[in-house]
Amino acid sequence: MEEKTDAKIDSRTEDAIAKAPMKRILVAYGSKRGSTAEIAERIAQILRRKGAEVDVFPAGQVRSVSKYDLVIIGSAVYIGLWRREVVTFMRRYQEELGALPLWIFSSGPTEPGDPLEAIGTWRYPRAVAPFFDRHPPADSTCFGGSIDPRKSSYFEKNMIRRARVPVGDYRDWDAIDAWAERIPVTTV
Numbered sequence: 001m002e003e004k005t006d007a008k009i010d011s012r013t014e015d016a017i018a019k020a021p022m023k024r025i026l027v028a029y030g031s032k033r034g035s036t037a038e039i040a041e042r043i044a045q046i047l048r049r050k051g052a053e054v055d056v057f058p059a060g061q062v063r064s065v066s067k068y069d070l071v072i073i074g075s076a077v078y079i080g081l082w083r084r085e086v087v088t089f090m091r092r093y094q095e096e097l098g099a100l101p102l103w104i105f106s107s108g109p110t111e112p113g114d115p116l117e118a119i120g121t122w123r124y125p126r127a128v129a130p131f132f133d134r135h136p137p138a139d140s141t142c143f144g145g146s147i148d149p150r151k152s153s154y155f156e157k158n159m160i161r162r163a164r165v166p167v168g169d170y171r172d173w174d175a176i177d178a179w180a181e182r183i184p185v186t187t188v
């Protein structure tokens with residue numbers, strides 16, 4: 001008898017999940033040379049496949065965050081900093097962002113191995129640390145980046161050479177997909 005009741009609750013819960021409205025998700029990113037933009041698009045693709053309604057914008061083009069249930073913030077890392085447009089976006093919408101679940105990613109290290117190991121305990125630049133101290137992100141990660149010397153400026157090429165930074169595409173699409181798969185898309 002008890003088993004039957006449990007079964008009823010289980011199937012009702014399953015129904016509720018199946019009928020649950022899907023989240024509206026914003027992916028706001030900062031990218032100088034395009035490789036982080038491609039990561040943002042890939043994350044959006046995975047979330048759409050799971051049924052979410054997803055908008056992807058360069059952070060500087062976001063005009064409102066009020067219609068979203070969850071926001072993903074991503075930035076390329078240059079000399080230890082996030083792109084300025086991402087920091088400005090976070091400042092502009094800090095009140096609304098503080099009330100939403102935030103998933104954040106950086107893209108940077110161009111070397112073999114785990115990018116999280118490469119960055120140690122660093123997760124985001126100091127400029128946004130006070131905000132994340134008050135509103136810790138639901139999750140934060142770092143993906144490998146990509147340096148294409150054909151897209152680099154003279155100044156960047158010089159820096160790459162001097163710092164002996166490896167050049168190449170170190171984005172791990174399986175790791176990016178796996179992270180996106182963990183982001184919840186239903187509102188229950």
Ligand SMILES: Cc1cc2nc3c(=O)[nH]c(=O)nc-3n(C[C@H](O)[C@H](O)[C@H](O)COP(=O)(O)O)c2cc1C
Nearest residue numbers: 031032033034035036076077079080108109145146
């Ligand atoms: C001049 C220069 C400085 C960089 N500084 C860092 C850094 O401090 N930390 C890091 O992890 N990656 C660094 N990178 C790697 C970039 O973050 C990586 O190339 C990233 O994928 C660029 O993203 P984007 O194509 O979206 O601009 C640097 C790259 C360049 C060219």
